[in-house]
Amino acid sequence: MPPIDAILAVVLAGFALSATPGPSMLYVLSRSVGQSRTAGLASALGLALGGIILAVATALGLAAIFAKFPWLVVALRYVGSAYLIWLGIGMIHKARANSHTTFAVDSVTRKSFGTVIWQGILVEVLNPKTVLFFALFLPPFVNMNGGLLSAGDIQFQLLALGVLIPLTAIPSDVLIAYMGGSMTLAINQSQAFREYLAWAGGFILIGIALNLHIGIL
Numbered sequence: 001m002p003p004i005d006a007i008l009a010v011v012l013a014g015f016a017l018s019a020t021p022g023p024s025m026l027y028v029l030s031r032s033v034g035q036s037r038t039a040g041l042a043s044a045l046g047l048a049l050g051g052i053i054l055a056v057a058t059a060l061g062l063a064a065i066f067a068k069f070p071w072l073v074v075a076l077r078y079v080g081s082a083y084l085i086w087l088g089i090g091m092i093h094k095a096r097a098n099s100h101t102t103f104a105v106d107s108v109t110r111k112s113f114g115t116v117i118w119q120g121i122l123v124e125v126l127n128p129k130t131v132l133f134f135a136l137f138l139p140p141f142v143n144m145n146g147g148l149l150s151a152g153d154i155q156f157q158l159l160a161l162g163v164l165i166p167l168t169a170i171p172s173d174v175l176i177a178y179m180g181g182s183m184t185l186a187i188n189q190s191q192a193f194r195e196y197l198a199w200a201g202g203f204i205l206i207g208i209a210l211n212l213h214i215g216i217l
Contacts, residue, residue: 002157006141009208010161013084013137014168016201024169025176027123032177035110040177042113046120047173051166053125058134058162063155066142073142080140081209083132088205091198124166138162140212 018024024047032040066073111119124130142157 002141002161003143006143006161007164009211010138010141010164011168012204013208014165016204017087018169018172019197019201024123024173027120028173028176031116032179035116037178039111039113039116041174042116043120044170044173044177046117046122047124048120048166048170049117050121050124051130051169052163053121054131054134055159055162055165058138059155059158062135062139063158064151066139066154067151073139076136076139077212080136080138081212083136084205084209087133088202088209091202091205094198134162134165137165 028040028043028047031043138158138161141161142154
């Protein structure tokens with residue numbers, strides 16, 4: 001089982017990332033406004049399933065490697081923390097510019113709910129940034145117990161932590177799908193709030209990265 005501090009860090013990072021506007025949010029919004037609220041919820045489900053698939057793929061792909069070469073987890077702790085800092089600085093640097101971006105959602109081609117779910121899965125699985133996030137973000141939080149863990153133990157930790165990422169995105173995606181046009185208006189009118197949210201998210205990611213080495217929490 002992953003340590004409680006690792007679980008809290010992953011959940012906090014997941015909420016910080018999902019609360020800021022991005023491609024996934026726009027995809028849900030476009031389906032909700034352009035087709036229907038149910039289609040928006042279907043797209044949110046597809047994104048969540050895509051995230052779970054990435055979590056499973058990450059666990060299956062990395063567990064055996066880490067069991068054989070436990071020093072890789074230590075190395076990735078530095079790479080992963082540097083990546084989190086880079087993400088955090090990027091969010092802060094772009095906070096002002098992104099807060100002035102106007103969200104406009106046009107009508108989309110109506111599709112069956114099964115197709116919408118499948119497209120949501122593809123949007124998540126085929127997003128290089130999301131794949132990179134799973135590969136670099138999760139390993140630093142694996143507790144290797146002095147390199148004595150088996151591949152199955154490591155696999156379980158990676159899977160448990162990885163599934164938390166799409167789960168933390170569900171509340172914001174469902175809210176966006178449910179509110180639709182009202183959410184678009186609120187996002188466009190709340191530029192200052194969006195900027196503060198980006199700053200807060202950026203500092204959260206940087207704080208999590210530093211905590212990997214300082215161990216305050």
